[in-house]
Structures are given as structure tokens and as C-alpha cells.
Amino acid sequence: MAARGRAGHRDGSGPLVGATIDANLTATFLTARAYLRHAAAARAGCLVLVGSTAGRFGEAGHADYAAAKSAITGGLLQSLKNEVVRTAAGARVNAVAPGWTVSPMTSRDLDAALVERVTRTMPLRKVATADDVARAIVWRPTPLAAGHDTGALVTGAGGMEGRVLWGRPGGRRLAPPVPPDPPPRAPAPNPPR
Secondary structure: OOOOOOOOOOOOOHHHHHHHHHHHHHHHHHHHHHHHHHHHHHOOOEEEEEOOHHHHHOOOOOHHHHHHHHHHHHHHHHHHHHHHOOOOOOOEEEEEEEOOEOOOOOOOOOOHHHHHHHHOOOOOOOOEOHHHHHHHHHHOOOHHHHOOOOOOEEEEOOOOOOOOOEEEOOOEEOOOOOOOOOOOOOOOOOOOO
């Protein structure tokens, strides 16, 4: 996550929105263009794009960032996976979309209240570490992980779904679990004839 600004889309600040788009979408596009040249020369390769859950679910106050990440894991990913096979039949392009991650950039925002709020959308109730994200990215190019995958998006965010799963501090569910269906009743005996 780079060049994230709180008010970029609200106040129409062109420089801030432009910096967010450049740091995220334009830089990724230019990297992908270089990858296409490399894959054509090598007749192989694997590129892993980095998106964000903001691109999947949106994020209030960060529409510019969410739009850039959505473009990466949507149109750019799908276009590249079709384009690269024209010159390198076995080459692949996949993406990882991390959620909130503890890093120097997020440290000022990730206070206890925000961690409590964002982890209510995660079954694992855990904010990622940089190592969590790095493992997902490094693992994607391996044949064991994705030898037959291209155009795939893996969300590495503790199961985040973009909706609240946990309602109260301490991890209690927002609503009680749905009870299982009762067992079927035994059929009534046939009446005598």
C-alpha cells in the first residue's frame, strides 16, 4: 500500500489522487509491461500482482486507493493473463490481495480500536504481518501453488469478507449461530386395513 491519503477523493486534490494512482496502478502497469518483454524472451515466467482488499470491498476515505487496486486485480490481471500467452505459452499472471497489514506505513492508523473494528470482518481475527503477505506472494509462482493457475486472485486477509462477522469485543458473534435442522421424524405407522 503506497501513497494512501485520507482525503484524496473527498477534496478533489488532484496531486494526492494522482500520486495514489501513480504509486499503485501506474507503477504496476509499467512493471507488467517489463514482465511481458521478459516472458516473451524467456518463453516462460510468472508475475504476481499485489492488490488489496480495498480493491475488492472498497474502503471509505480511500476511494482513490481502492479504485487503483481494483483496476490491478480486475482489468489488468485479466488482460495480462490473456496477453502473456501470445508470446510465452506457459507464462502466468496471478495476484494477491492482502488486507490490513502491520507495517511502518499503517502503524499510525492501526490503533487498538481500528484493529478491533477491522478484525470483526475476519474469521481468523488477526491483522496480517508483512511476513504473512510475503509468503503468499512468494508462494504463488511455485508450481506446487499455482502450476495451472493464471488470472487467479488470492485474498490474504484472514478470511475477510467485507462484512461484520463478530459484533462485540472478546470475539462473540454478532448473532447466535443458526441451530442445525432437527433430525427427520420417523414415519407414522401405516394404519391397519
